[in-house]
Amino acid sequence: MTYIDFTSIVREAWNAYDSTREIVRIVDISAKVSTNYVFRVTFSDRSFIIAKLSYFGKFEHFVEDHSIINSLSNNLPAPFENFMARSLMKGSSLFVYRFENEILDAWVVFYRPIGIKKKMPRRLDDEQIVKFAEQVASFHKACYQIRNTLPPSSKTLKVDVDHLLRILDTDYGKYEYRLHIDTIKKHSDLFLENSQKLKAEELYKIPVFVDWNIGNFSVSSSFKLYSRWDYDWFRVGPRVLDFYFLSRVVSDIGDRTVFSYYIGPLMEERFLLFLKAYHAVFPLQEDEIRLLKETYRFFILNYVIKDGRHFFHEIFATQLQKEAFEIYLPSIEKGFDPDVLLKALNF
Numbered sequence: 001m002t003y004i005d006f007t008s009i010v011r012e013a014w015n016a017y018d019s020t021r022e023i024v025r026i027v028d029i030s031a032k033v034s035t036n037y038v039f040r041v042t043f044s045d046r047s048f049i050i051a052k053l054s055y056f057g058k059f060e061h062f063v064e065d066h067s068i069i070n071s072l073s074n075n076l077p078a079p080f081e082n083f084m085a086r087s088l089m090k091g092s093s094l095f096v097y098r099f100e101n102e103i104l105d106a107w108v109v110f111y112r113p114i115g116i117k118k119k120m121p122r123r124l125d126d127e128q129i130v131k132f133a134e135q136v137a138s139f140h141k142a143c144y145q146i147r148n149t150l151p152p153s154s155k156t157l158k159v160d161v162d163h164l165l166r167i168l169d170t171d172y173g174k175y176e177y178r179l180h181i182d183t184i185k186k187h188s189d190l191f192l193e194n195s196q197k198l199k200a201e202e203l204y205k206i207p208v209f210v211d212w213n214i215g216n217f218s219v220s221s222s223f224k225l226y227s228r229w230d231y232d233w234f235r236v237g238p239r240v241l242d243f244y245f246l247s248r249v250v251s252d253i254g255d256r257t258v259f260s261y262y263i264g265p266l267m268e269e270r271f272l273l274f275l276k277a278y279h280a281v282f283p284l285q286e287d288e289i290r291l292l293k294e295t296y297r298f299f300i301l302n303y304v305i306k307d308g309r310h311f312f313h314e315i316f317a318t319q320l321q322k323e324a325f326e327i328y329l330p331s332i333e334k335g336f337d338p339d340v341l342l343k344a345l346n347f
Helices: 006-018 059-075 126-145 157-167 171-176 181-197 239-249 269-281 286-306 314-335 338-344
Strands: 023-028 037-043 048-054 096-100 105-111 205-208 217-219 225-228 235-238
Touching: 006 023, 006 037, 006 048, 006 096, 006 105, 059 096, 059 105, 059 205, 126 205, 126 225, 126 239, 126 269, 157 181, 157 286, 181 286, 181 314, 205 239, 235 239, 235 286, 239 269, 239 286, 269 338, 286 314, 286 338
Parallel strands: none
Antiparallel strands: 023 037, 037 048, 048 105, 096 105, 205 235, 217 225
C-alpha cells in the first residue's frame, strides 16, 4: 500500500494560504472512524487553526458544501451566531486547496478554532430530552429563516439514490453488491416512489448535518446548543433527515460509540417526548412524519451501502453493510409506524 503523507499536504495548503506564518507542529486529531482527516496546525506564535482533508466524492461538491456551511455560520442569527466553526477566507472567497498527483486528489479547508463546553451525557433524562428538542427546533427554525440567503445546493435525495443505481451497473457494483442487487433496487424504488408521493422536495428544506452523535457538538451548562464542528454528512434537504440520529441521542440505551443503525429508536417513547417538545417550537407537518421512514431508508442506502466503504474504515463498513442487508432494510416496514408518532402529536 502506498504511503501518503497527509501532513505534508496540509503544510502545502497552508503555504498556499499564508506562507508568512510559520508552522511548528501538525497533529492528527481525527476521530479514526472515517476516511476524512482532521489536523491541529500550530504556528510559531502558539496560535493554531484546524485543517480538514478529504479525498472522497467530488471536489465540486466539497467546495459547494463548505461554501454553504460558511455562509450559514456567518448568517445564523442569535443565539446561534457563534454555534458553528467558520472556515478561513482568502480575500473575499472561501479558501479550498486542491492537491493532485497520479494517485490522489485531495482537498483541504481550514477552520478557525471553536469553543467547546460540555459533552452531552450518553443517556438523557426526560427534562434533558425536552431541553435538547427545544434547542434543535430553535436551531432548525433559524436555519429555515435564512435558507434563502445561502448558496444553491445541487445535491438532492434523488440524485444520490440514482447514483447508487448507476453504480449497480458498473463492474465494481456488480462485484461489490453481487448478492444484494435486487434488494438495493427494491428499496431504492420504494424510496423514490414514496418520497415522491410525500413530495419530499417540497417540504421544509434546510441545511442538515445528519450525524448528530454527541461527539460532534457541545452544550452549555443550561443545555443550550453551544458549538458544532463536524460537517462530514452536511447537505441541504428535508429537516427530518436529522431526526434518525436525534432519536439515537435520546434513546433509552443512549448515544454510544458502538456502531449500529437499528430503526428502533424512532419508535421509542423517549423519541415521542422529543418530537412533542420539538413540535411545540417549530411545528411539524404530517407528511414530514411519514417521510421519516424514507429518510431512514435513504440513510441506509446512501451513507451505509453506497458510501460506507469510502467513509467508514473497513472494519466498520463491513459490519454495517452486513447488518444493512440482514437487519436494517428488512426491518423498515414492520419496525416503523408513523401513525404512532402522528397520534402523539395530535394529528
